[in-house]
Amino acid sequence: MANPTATFETSQGTFTAEIFVDQMPITAGNFIALVKRGFYDGLHFHRVIKDFMVQFGCEFSKDPNSPRAGTGNSPLGRIQDEHPPAHKITNAMGTLSMANTGQPNSGGAQFFINTKASGNSYLDWFSPGPSKHPVFGKIISGWEIVKNIEGAATDQRDRPKTPIQMIRVTVSE
Secondary structure (H helix, E strand, O other): OOOEEEEEEEEEEEEEEEOOOOOOOOHHHHHHHHOOOOOOOOOOOOEEEOEEEEEOOOHHHHHHOOOOOOOOOOOOOOEEEOOOOOOOOOOOOOOOEOOOOOOOOEOOOOOOEOOOOOOOOOHHOOOOOOOOOOOEEEEEEOOOHHHHOOOOOOOOOOOEOOOOOOEEEHHHH
16 A cells, blocks of 8 residues: 655645655654644744755744744644654655654654755664654655745744745645
8 A cells, every 4th residue: 555645735836745654654644634634724834944954834833923933732732752663764855754842752743844965864763862853754746846945035033034835735545
């Protein structure tokens, strides 16, 4: 059975990602459940750092200028960190990773897309040190849209000066 794909319609264009339900069922399942609830629709990218990542999924980012953007939780609560030992899916360029507070089991709705050409392997769950950021998907089309988002001019808080909205996210299973 093939993994589902997620289509992200943004104010900058559309991109698609494979969601790794086969390898990361908890994290991918959480993401899909939020998509099906329409949670991500209308939110804005709240953190964009060139040559690193673009972050999305905060409930408070419906207002792109909210001082709380980037601090929100998931309506489904926090999820258990997922670290399947048989797989070493790295934070390579183009992958989707679960954001967290830096504490174990603190992921929820926010995620980021790695944009650094050489990847961000120091964020991998299997890298030395405490829990990091498990990868649960990879961009399969529309990479140029992600790169356009990454290239947006940002303010001192790494927020795009011109808001970039996620119009709708859908999943085909």
